[in-house]
Every structure is written in C-alpha cells, then in structure tokens.
Amino acid sequence: MKAALQVVRTCFGLVPLQRWLNGISGALIAMSVGAAILGTGLGFIGLGVAGLLGLCLIALAPGFCGGAMLRYGLSLTLLHLRPHGRARLLLGATLAITLLATVAALPVTIVQPQITRSIAGGGLELDSNLALQVSRSFLIAWNVVAIFWVATFAITASRIATIVAWLALMGAPVVGKLLDRVIPVDALPQGSAGLLLAIGPMTWMLLVLWCLKARSIRPMAFHGILTLQRENEPSDTSASSRSKRVDNAPSTIDVRQKPPTRLFATFWYLNGSGSIAGAAAAGAGVALSGVLVFGVLIPFPTSGGAVWPGPSWLKVPALYLPAFAAIAALVGRLLALRARHLWLRAGMDRASLFHLTEKYCLLITGLTLGGGAAVLLPLSLIQQPDIAASVFTYGAATCALVVCMVYVGLSAWSYSFIQLGLGVIALFLYRLPSILPQPNASPAAALGTIMMFALLVFPLRWYARRRWSKLDWHAWRLPTMARRAA
Amino acid sequence: MSQAAVSIDNLGKSFGKHEVLRGISTEVRAGDVVGVIGKNGAGKTTLLEAMLGFSPPSSGHARIFGEDSLAMSAAVKARIGFVPQQDELLPTLTGERQLALTASFYPRWDRELIKRLAQEWEVPLQRRASALSGGERQKLSTLLALGNRPDLLVLDEPVAALDPLARRKFLQALLDIAVDRERAVIFSSHIVSDLERVANRIWVVKDGRMLWDGETDNLKQSVRRLHIQAREPLPAELGLANVLSARRGTDGRTATVTVRDLADADIDTAATRLGAHIEREGLGLEDIFLEIHA
Numbered sequence: 001m002k003a004a005l006q007v008v009r010t011c012f013g014l015v016p017l018q019r020w021l022n023g024i025s026g027a028l029i030a031m032s033v034g035a036a037i038l039g040t041g042l043g044f045i046g047l048g049v050a051g052l053l054g055l056c057l058i059a060l061a062p063g064f065c066g067g068a069m070l071r072y073g074l075s076l077t078l079l080h081l082r083p084h085g086r087a088r089l090l091l092g093a094t095l096a097i098t099l100l101a102t103v104a105a106l107p108v109t110i111v112q113p114q115i116t117r118s119i120a121g122g123g124l125e126l127d128s129n130l131a132l133q134v135s136r137s138f139l140i141a142w143n144v145v146a147i148f149w150v151a152t153f154a155i156t157a158s159r160i161a162t163i164v165a166w167l168a169l170m171g172a173p174v175v176g177k178l179l180d181r182v183i184p185v186d187a188l189p190q191g192s193a194g195l196l197l198a199i200g201p202m203t204w205m206l207l208v209l210w211c212l213k214a215r216s217i218r219p220m221a222f223h224g225i226l227t228l229q230r231e232n233e234p235s236d237t238s239a240s241s242r243s244k245r246v247d248n249a250p251s252t253i254d255v256r257q258k259p260p261t262r263l264f265a266t267f268w269y270l271n272g273s274g275s276i277a278g279a280a281a282a283g284a285g286v287a288l289s290g291v292l293v294f295g296v297l298i299p300f301p302t303s304g305g306a307v308w309p310g311p312s313w314l315k316v317p318a319l320y321l322p323a324f325a326a327i328a329a330l331v332g333r334l335l336a337l338r339a340r341h342l343w344l345r346a347g348m349d350r351a352s353l354f355h356l357t358e359k360y361c362l363l364i365t366g367l368t369l370g371g372g373a374a375v376l377l378p379l380s381l382i383q384q385p386d387i388a389a390s391v392f393t394y395g396a397a398t399c400a401l402v403v404c405m406v407y408v409g410l411s412a413w414s415y416s417f418i419q420l421g422l423g424v425i426a427l428f429l430y431r432l433p434s435i436l437p438q439p440n441a442s443p444a445a446a447l448g449t450i451m452m453f454a455l456l457v458f459p460l461r462w463y464a465r466r467r468w469s470k471l472d473w474h475a476w477r478l479p480t481m482a483r484r485a486a
Numbered sequence: 487m488s489q490a491a492v493s494i495d496n497l498g499k500s501f502g503k504h505e506v507l508r509g510i511s512t513e514v515r516a517g518d519v520v521g522v523i524g525k526n527g528a529g530k531t532t533l534l535e536a537m538l539g540f541s542p543p544s545s546g547h548a549r550i551f552g553e554d555s556l557a558m559s560a561a562v563k564a565r566i567g568f569v570p571q572q573d574e575l576l577p578t579l580t581g582e583r584q585l586a587l588t589a590s591f592y593p594r595w596d597r598e599l600i601k602r603l604a605q606e607w608e609v610p611l612q613r614r615a616s617a618l619s620g621g622e623r624q625k626l627s628t629l630l631a632l633g634n635r636p637d638l639l640v641l642d643e644p645v646a647a648l649d650p651l652a653r654r655k656f657l658q659a660l661l662d663i664a665v666d667r668e669r670a671v672i673f674s675s676h677i678v679s680d681l682e683r684v685a686n687r688i689w690v691v692k693d694g695r696m697l698w699d700g701e702t703d704n705l706k707q708s709v710r711r712l713h714i715q716a717r718e719p720l721p722a723e724l725g726l727a728n729v730l731s732a733r734r735g736t737d738g739r740t741a742t743v744t745v746r747d748l749a750d751a752d753i754d755t756a757a758t759r760l761g762a763h764i765e766r767e768g769l770g771l772e773d774i775f776l777e778i779h780a
Contacts (some may be wrong), residue, residue: 003590014578076574077540082591083560122677216541 007092015061016466025057067152086125090208095424097145104141143200150203158219283371325405328365332409361406369402390437393446397435401428407460411467490515491638491670496546499536506532507694508675514670519684523675529694530674569642573627581611581626592634600633620647641673682771709774714741716762734760745779
C-alpha cells in the first residue's frame, strides 16, 4: 500500500507546474467548501466557478497525462525487478483515478444545494431528474477519467494510433453523430445509465488484467520519436539521406527526413509528400473533407443562430481553421529543435538560421492555412453573400493567429512555449465572438481584433529572435526513456 | 555450498536473425565480484538483461537465487539491485522523491547507508533529475540500486560518466559492499583498469560468446606474450597452439605472439624447434583485452 500511495503522490506531482497548481486548487476548493458550509453571501456561481477552477487545476496533469504516465511507468525496465512492481503501480493508478473522481464530485456537492436554493428562491422547482447526486457524479467522473486514461494508454503505444486519435479529436462531432445513429440516446432502455456507468470500471479492470499478464509493455511511441530525434539526428537513418542533407544543409531544412517532423508532416500534409504543394493541398483537403462529411455524409440541420448563420457543413469546418494555429506552433517548435543540429553542421550564424527557419515555418503553415481558406471562404461567400465582409475578417484574424503561433513555436525552448501558446489561444478565444461572421457584425471590433493579433506578431517575433540569440543549444533535453519494455 | 546467486545454462538471445548471445553457461556465487568486458556490441548488456529476465532468452535459461529469472518471486526481486546503462530516473522528480518512491517498493531499505553514500558521493538529492549532470544521475541510479542492500548487485557500465575521483570512491564503495562475502556483484565496464582493481572474476564476451570465465589472476597468468628471436628466418607456420595474435618483424627473424593456456614445456619445445630464444611477458588485463580483440 505504501508503494501505491507513493505512486499516487508521484502522479499528482510529476509535472513541476502541477505542484503549484495543486496548492492553488486546494485553496480554491477549500474556499468553496468553506463558503458553502458557512453559508456566506457568495452566489452559487461564484462558489461553483471557484470549485470547478480548483478541480480543473488539480486534475490537469494527472487527468490528461495519466494514461501516458501509466504507460511510461509500466514500460520502465527496472519495474520488472521491483517486488510486485506492476501490481503496485496499477493499484496506485486506480487510487489516483478514485482520488480524481472524488475531487470531481466535490464541486457538485458544493453547487447542488446552492442551485436548488437559488431555483427555489425564484419560485421554481428543480426537476429531480436533473439533480445530480454526489454518488452519481463520482461514478461519472470515475468513468470519464478511467476511459480517458485507457484511451491515452492505448494511443501512446504507436505513432499511427496517436495520429488517429488526433483526427478523432478533430472529428469528435462526427463520431458523436455516428454513435447517435447506431445507438440513439432515446432508444436506450430505462436503467441503462447504471450499465453505462459500469463501462469505465470494466474497461479499467480489463486494462489492469492485461497489464498484469502481458510479457512486455511498449514504451511511449511519441517519446520514442523524440528520442530518435536526439540520438539519431547527427547520423539519422540512411547514408543517402544523410549525404543529401549535409550537402544541402546551408540552404534548406528538409522536413521530410526527420522522425519527429515526419509524424506531424504526415498529419499536416496528409498526402505524405512533404512538398510545398502538398502543404497547400493538405489544407484544401482537410477543408473539403469537412464540407463533404458535414454536408453529405452526416448533414447537420441548418442553423439559424445569430452567430455565423448558415449551414453547418460550412460553419463547422471553418471553425476548425484556428486549430491550424496549434499545429503551426508545433511545426515551428519542431523546426526550431531541428535547426540546432543544422547550426552544428552547417556553420550558420544564429540570425541567419533563425531567418531560414522562420521562412520555412511561415511558408508551410501559410500554405496549409491558405489551402483550407481557399476552399472554405469562397464557398461561404457563395452561400452567404450577406456576411462576406465578416467572412474575410474571420479569415484575416485566423491568419494573424497562425503567424503569432509560428513565433510561439519558434521560441520553443522551455515551458514558456506552453504558457505563451496558451496565452495567445486564450486571447483569441476571448476575442472570437468579435470576429465570427454574422449579419450585424461590428467591423470596428473585428478590425480591432485583427490589428491586435497583427501587432502581437512583432513582440512575439522579437522574443523568438532574442531567445535564438541567447539560447543554450542543449537546453532542450529529453528525459531518458525506457529502451525496452519490462 | 551456498546457493548460486546466478546460474546461467546455455543462454542464447537473438533479435530477428541476428544472434547476439550464444550458448553461455556460468554461475555466480556470493562473494564473487565479476567484471564483464567486451567490445561495443559484444553482447554484454544483452547478457545482463537476459540474465535478469528483462526479455525471454531464445534458448537456455537463467536462474536467480534458484528461480527462473522470467518468473521471479517478490522475495527474490527484493534481493536484487540493478543499475542500467541508461538510467531510468523520472526527470521531474527530485533525488529524494525518487529514493522515497523506490524505497516504498521494498520491505527493507537502508536509509542510513543511502544517506551516507549520498554524502560521500556528493549527490544533490534536492535537485530534480533533469538538472543533474550525467555523473550525478549515474550515482543516483546506483543509490537506488543499493538501498535494498541487495544480495546480487548488477551494474551495467556504472562508471562510464564518472570522473576519476568519483570512480575511485565508487569502486571503493563497491568493494566495501562485496567484501563481506555475502553479496555477489556483476558489473560491466570499458575501463579495464577498474575491473582489474576490483573484480576477482572476469567474463570476456566476444561476438556473443563467453570467451573467458574465470579468476582474474588465472586469466592474467594464462595469457602471455612471447617475443621470439631466431638466428634464421622463421617459418611461415610457427607451430604454436592457442594463438590470440601474432606479429612478425620485418627482418623475418623476430615475432611477437600472444598465446593463451600454453604450458612452459610447450614453449620450450617450440623454442628448440625454431632454434630461437623465446622471452615470456605477463600481460595486464587491458593488454589482454586488446590482444583478444586484435
């Protein structure tokens, strides 16, 4: 049990930032609970927000990375030599999920009576079906966390699975729609909720049993790729590709040959060619696929909403455009990491290397985004000429965001990459309502947003250049990963 | 006679068509300090890992304290300490946390020993593993392997990243641990002089085979370099058995031959037959290693 508790402790403290988040979230949850118990004048929304924020913060690393952490831990060679190593690690993981679910149930405990009182105060009655019991919220949370862990455990096993998961995430509405067709929610029999809530524990149990029986457990594929980057970069895979790169080193950054970039290039270009034309074709391909899926295969009802009125087959893929920004940042980061080896080999100075990398990043991301926009924006204009101006402002703002994220990626040498990226995305989401196409959109607000992001490019570029001029080329070190499964 | 800590019988390991280990059989008992030497890719790490059951062997089997290494009980596992060539420290955890986590898996954990060694070896336990130097990481990995006071300690190139001073301290500690004759230590290293100083047994691994398995002193006595000096040009075939390497002088009258397990009488016979004077030279472990791989 001692080992299992240590595993739980590690799970909630593995990420350095998490320790701070744990402290903050603990304070927030305590504040919520205290206020609820004392019956202070704080409204239920305030209490709920504080509690939920606390929950999000505490669950951030263990919740989202738990499955990956589990795979990492189980694949360590040394675990084979620890007495009851796997069993204790899995027991610890089960306790961690239970703790997460308990933490998740806390805000419900806090908010539920407040909601009931508030509704009753307004002369209304809370529908008993809507009242979420603490036990049920605990079970739902247990299910969600367990299934998420199992899913991330599974997808971290192979690069292909990781890519499929990314695509599934992007196409989550499609998956939901398909599932609804296969098993309509209305058709579910009474009492099926209990059965559904058993899925998580059952899945988890199956995983535990498999882990205990398995001869070996594969290490994380993603880390394997990154480790390849570190260890194999100077000599890489084949003599022909090596000589080609060395010859071309001063003038090109070949994104096709490097294992980590190849992963994203496959996802990014889709056609796998890695060519400049392929980048544009991939962007257009994603947009066209979205239009086809949402327009022909799974047609959503036409929305009459005030925000971006019109058919969902156009709206949904277009709303994915800003997602390219995150990928732009990743491409920037990977090229930046790649560039340090070019510096060692090609003898370029830092400034010219930065310009070279910047050029390629902007070219690749710009072409892909442009490819997507080239399909979606004209279609949108044909379909809804009345909102033409706001469609253009939406496209322009997205472009500005993508450029910002390129520079976020290029300054990628530490945790600041994540913080900076999250900051820019949060700002974009905050300003999103002002740029969404709608008939009565305010041009001033939209232009203000575009200007804001266009101006943001300059400090971000300055920051990235500054980092490049001072960075320690070996600062970005990967943790040592298990070479062979236990 | 005490139970063997390690018993290997006809162990073989292949990765696809590539045969890395072939027909290795040996035993290690308490009190043995075994040094494993071999070129890069000779199969040292594979041997240690297959021996400990990290991956199933292609043929034969390995037993640790009488149990199959692929299915060791918790009690046997608690008696083993292993330092892998590439450490498996969790980069975001401090040394103290790594020690606490590892300690929680063992029924006995010698905190005093770890505290003392950490001070002696100057391991900054408050720092995260990611902030440690290569040598400090290696020392921390070794601490993690020593805390359970293992009866069998296996170290795969434990001193590769250590400076000479740290190496000396480390080897001294290793000797202290092994000197009580209750523990068995197996360690591989490319620094042959270290092995010579510490190991009382040597395994020489070449091309996946165990070329030598025996006492260090016996190995040093069995391998000799012969300096042959004849009045007439030497024949093409010198007629010596167990030759490890041979080099002829430009004049054809001299030759330097390294031989193994060749009796003095045989050398005298060869000297008479060749009409030459043969001078015998004993070799250090490093020279023996070079001659074996020449």
